Amino acid sequence: MERAQGTLLQKSWYSMTVEERLQMVEKIVLLEKKMFDISLPACGAIYFKDSLPPETTVIGIPGSTDDKGVSKFCIGPSNQHLWWYAKRDKLGADMGPWRNTTRLLQAVGKREIKWLQKYGQPRFPQIPIYKALYQHKKSDPAVQIKALNEYLMISPHIVPDDPGFNRPTLRHPDLSPSNIFISKGEITGLIDWENTTILPLFMQAWIPGHFQNFGDEESENFRQPKLPANFRSLSPEEKEVEEELYRKRQLHFFYLGATSNTNRRHHDALFFDPEARRAKLYQKARAPWEGDNISLKAQLIRTVQHWYSICSNGAGPCPVSYSKDETKQYLELAAEKKGLDDSLQVLYDLIGIQWDG
Numbered sequence: 001m002e003r004a005q006g007t008l009l010q011k012s013w014y015s016m017t018v019e020e021r022l023q024m025v026e027k028i029v030l031l032e033k034k035m036f037d038i039s040l041p042a043c044g045a046i047y048f049k050d051s052l053p054p055e056t057t058v059i060g061i062p063g064s065t066d067d068k069g070v071s072k073f074c075i076g077p078s079n080q081h082l083w084w085y086a087k088r089d090k091l092g093a094d095m096g097p098w099r100n101t102t103r104l105l106q107a108v109g110k111r112e113i114k115w116l117q118k119y120g121q122p123r124f125p126q127i128p129i130y131k132a133l134y135q136h137k138k139s140d141p142a143v144q145i146k147a148l149n150e151y152l153m154i155s156p157h158i159v160p161d162d163p164g165f166n167r168p169t170l171r172h173p174d175l176s177p178s179n180i181f182i183s184k185g186e187i188t189g190l191i192d193w194e195n196t197t198i199l200p201l202f203m204q205a206w207i208p209g210h211f212q213n214f215g216d217e218e219s220e221n222f223r224q225p226k227l228p229a230n231f232r233s234l235s236p237e238e239k240e241v242e243e244e245l246y247r248k249r250q251l252h253f254f255y256l257g258a259t260s261n262t263n264r265r266h267h268d269a270l271f272f273d274p275e276a277r278r279a280k281l282y283q284k285a286r287a288p289w290e291g292d293n294i295s296l297k298a299q300l301i302r303t304v305q306h307w308y309s310i311c312s313n314g315a316g317p318c319p320v321s322y323s324k325d326e327t328k329q330y331l332e333l334a335a336e337k338k339g340l341d342d343s344l345q346v347l348y349d350l351i352g353i354q355w356d357g
Contacts, residue, residue, distance in 0.1 A: 004189035010021055010177035022254050027187055028175055029258040036265050040168040043104055043198045044097030045079035052076050059097045080197050085288055088115055091274050096174055101166045101200045105155040108286035115287055116141045125291035133333055139291040150320045153283045157315040158278045165202040172196055176210035203279045205269035213252035222256055225249035271278060277303060277310050298334035301327050327356045
C-alpha cells in the first residue's frame with residue numbers, strides 16, 4: 001500500500017473558481033475513461049493471483065503477466081460487502097467471477113433466496129418509521145422470497161442485446177472530492193478502492209453522487225445553468241439558496257458535458273437506459289432483506305409496466321404479471337416509502353450523518 005501524494009481535493013473544492021472546477025471535473029472524467037477502457041474478461045473483483053486460496057475460481061487477465069510470463073492479476077469473487085454481510089459468504093452462493101450478465105443477475109437473486117430460507121424470520125422493518133406501511137405488523141420473508149423468484153424469471157430477459165453494454169467495466173464506487181488527492185491542479189491519487197468491483201457497463205452507468213443533481217428539471221434536461229435574472233435584488237439569504245442551486249446544476253452540467261466529450265462509452269450507456277430500470281431492479285434484488293417487502297415488488301411492477309422498452313429482442317411477453325389491485329397497492333406503498341425516505345434524508349443531511357449513524 002502506498003501513501004497518497006498531495007492533498008485532498010475537498011480542502012480546496014469550494015474555494016475554486018468556476019474554471020478551475022470545470023477543469024478538475026474534466027480530469028476526473030478522463031480518469032474514469034481510462035478505467036472504462038480497460039479490457040477485462042469477466043465481472044467480479046481484481047486480485048493478486050497469489051493472494052487467493054488455491055481452490056478459488058479465478059479468470060486470468062490478459063496482459064497482466066510478470067517478467068517470467070506468470071499472470072500477476074486475476075478476476076476472482078466479488079468483493080462487494082453484501083456478499084459477506086450477515087453470513088452470506090457461508091451460503092455456497094455463486095460469488096463470481098461471472099463471464100456473462102445473466103449469471104450475475106441470477107446469482108444475487110439466488111443468494112438472497114438461500115439466505116431467507118436459512119435465516120429469514122418475520123420481523124419489523126429495520127427503520128421504525130416504516131412500521132406504519134405494514135400496519136405495525138411484522139413482515140413475512142415468504143413475501144420477499146416470492147418476489148425474488150419472480151425476479152429470477154424476469155432477469156434473463158433484461159440483459160441488453162448490445163454486447164457493448166454488457167462489457168465488464170471497472171469503476172471506482174465514489175469519485176468524490178473526499179477520495180481524490182491533487183497536487184498543482186493534477187490528480188495524484190485515489191483512496192477507498194476496497195469495494196471497487198467489475199460489473200457490466202449498463203450497471204456502471206451513473207453520475208457520481210457528488211456531481212449529480214437529479215430531481216431538478218433544469219439538470220435532468222441538461223440545460224446550461226444560470227442565476228435568476230433578479231439575482232442582484234435578492235436578499236443575502238435568498239442569494240445563498242440560489243448560489244447553492246446554481247453550483248449543483250453547474251456540477252451536473254459539467255460532468256455530463258465532459259462525459260459526452262471524453263467518455264462516450266459511459267455517455268452512451270447513460271442514455272441507453274436513462275431511467276436505469278435494469279440496474280435498479282438488480283439493486284433491489286441484491287439488497288439484504290431487513291423487513292422491506294415493498295421495494296423489490298414495486299420495481300418488478302415497474303419493469304412489467306415498461307416491459308417492451310426493457311426486455312431483450314425476442315423475449316416475448318413478460319413471464320410475470322400483476323393484477324390491477326396488486327399494482328396499485330405496491331406502487332402506492334412505494335410512493336409512501338419514498339416520501340418517508342426523503343424526509344429521513346433531509347434529517348440526516350441536517351445532522352450530518354448517514355442512515356446507519
